[in-house]
Amino acid sequence: MMTAPRFCQVGNFEGYFCVKRNGKKGRRLNAKKQADSKQEQAQAEKIMAESKNDPKSFFPAELPRLGDSELKTYLDEHTVKLLRGVEPPRATLRQLKCGLASKDFLDCGEVYRATLGHWLLHREFNIYKRLEGIDGIVQHVFMPHKRVLCMDYLQGGRDLKAVPVGELPHSALDQLCNLIEKIHSRGVIHFDIGHDSNGDYGRETNILWKDNKIYIIDFAGSICGSPKPLFELLAVHDRMAIVKVIRKFFPQEKIDPHWLPTPNQAKWLRFLRKL
Ligand SMILES: Nc1ncnc2c1ncn2[C@@H]1O[C@H](COP(=O)(O)OP(=O)(O)O)[C@@H](O)[C@H]1O
Ligand SMILES: [Mg+2]
Structure with missing residues (x-):
């Protein structure tokens, strides 16, 4: 049984009250959307600030032991948005709720994600390690699971x-x-x-x-x-x-x-x- 990761625990109250206060349906939806994205950003910033030195703590300890389909469900639940359409065999890019970006091949076929996809992710991870500390290279690059590569999300980039x-x-x-x-x-x-x-x-x-x-x-x-x-x-x-x-x-x-x-x-x- 997986424990809920820290970023699931924050409620969406701001968006809720915003919807209640507005009159027309369109305005309500718009206000909710804006409040949601503001709240998501604030939430991500809060989590980032709290866990600055250990981004691995964003994820539950059980994560590395999840199977591919459980991992995909987990990531889907914690995705703010996809950074581009799902186009197998290309990687799936996500902005996660915790303020990280992630890259995985979980939308590709089983053979592809376990072979070429797996190799590509680890290879990219090793290259990021080689470039660590260079100004202009994203930070906090790590693999919380062998099938997913995470790094800081460059908000507004x-x-x-x-x-x-x-x-x-x-x-x-x-x-x-x-x-x-x-x-x-x-x-x-x-x-x-x-x-x-x-x-x-x-x-x-x-x-x-x-x-x-x-x-x-x-x-x-x-x-x-x-x-x-x-x-x-x-x-x-x-x-x-x-x-x-x-x-x-x-x-x-x-x-x-x-x-x-x-x-x-x-x-x-x-x-x-x-x-
Ligand atoms: N860390 C990140 N922060 C913000 N946006 C990102 C990040 N990583 C990827 N993206 C967005 O997702 C797009 C695709 O990511 P990329 O790593 O270039 O994948 P691919 O190998 O498929 O080209 C990028 O062009 C960029 O717009
Ligand atoms: Mg690219």
């Missing part, structure tokens, strides 16, 4: 694709350059922030902008410790993200040739992309 031109200060560019170099200095290539040499963004950038700070997330496709010539080639691929940011947000800025692939590197990158 927006993918760079959604940030309007003019809103990003020049300091964000410096932050991005520093962050990419720090990630590389720990022997990690992100490999999913700089797809196109023509300046287009892909599906998403995996670069978030939150409270005047650049974050890089999603190390699922990252590569570490590759032999030197390959590492240098792939590092150029990451740096192309900087070129994309300059082209969109700071078109007057001079592009450092160090950020661009040489014709030979471009040829190899095209070849790798085909693979």
Whole structure:
């Protein structure tokens, strides 16, 4: 029998009274929604503040022993929202009520989640461990269960694709350059922030902008410790993200040739992309 985790114990009273006070149905629903999201945020902040040094305490001690379907039920019950639609075999991304984000493959088939999904989650976890402490990398990355990866939820963080031109200060560019170099200095290539040499963004950038700070997330496709010539080639691929940011947000800025692939590197990158 599982004990109720701490974040289940807070009641939804604020939302209830808000609904009672408002007259029209639409206004009632709107007010309730706003109150709910405010309350959820306040609740998450309270739990985060209380358990700052031990995010593992958000989860019941029995969690690691749950089977996959029980775990999924548990996570569904404690999800504020899905961060994108469920698209197996891609991971399911959730914002949890306790202020963490989680990643799992529980919506995928049994074989996939126990093999490739399992490997991908552990691999990403190990890469986050390697990057621990870097400013611009999410904190509190841990696995409360072998099938789920958790980390701080970047409340209000927006993918760079959604940030309007003019809103990003020049300091964000410096932050991005520093962050990419720090990630590389720990022997990690992100490999999913700089797809196109023509300046287009892909599906998403995996670069978030939150409270005047650049974050890089999603190390699922990252590569570490590759032999030197390959590492240098792939590092150029990451740096192309900087070129994309300059082209969109700071078109007057001079592009450092160090950020661009040489014709030979471009040829190899095209070849790798085909693979
Ligand atoms: N820690 C987080 N905080 C806030 N939003 C996040 C977080 N992790 C993921 N997201 C959101 O979910 C989206 C998908 O997550 P991501 O890790 O990139 O998964 P995938 O590997 O499927 O691309 C991101 O583009 C981002 O908008
Ligand atoms: Mg992603």
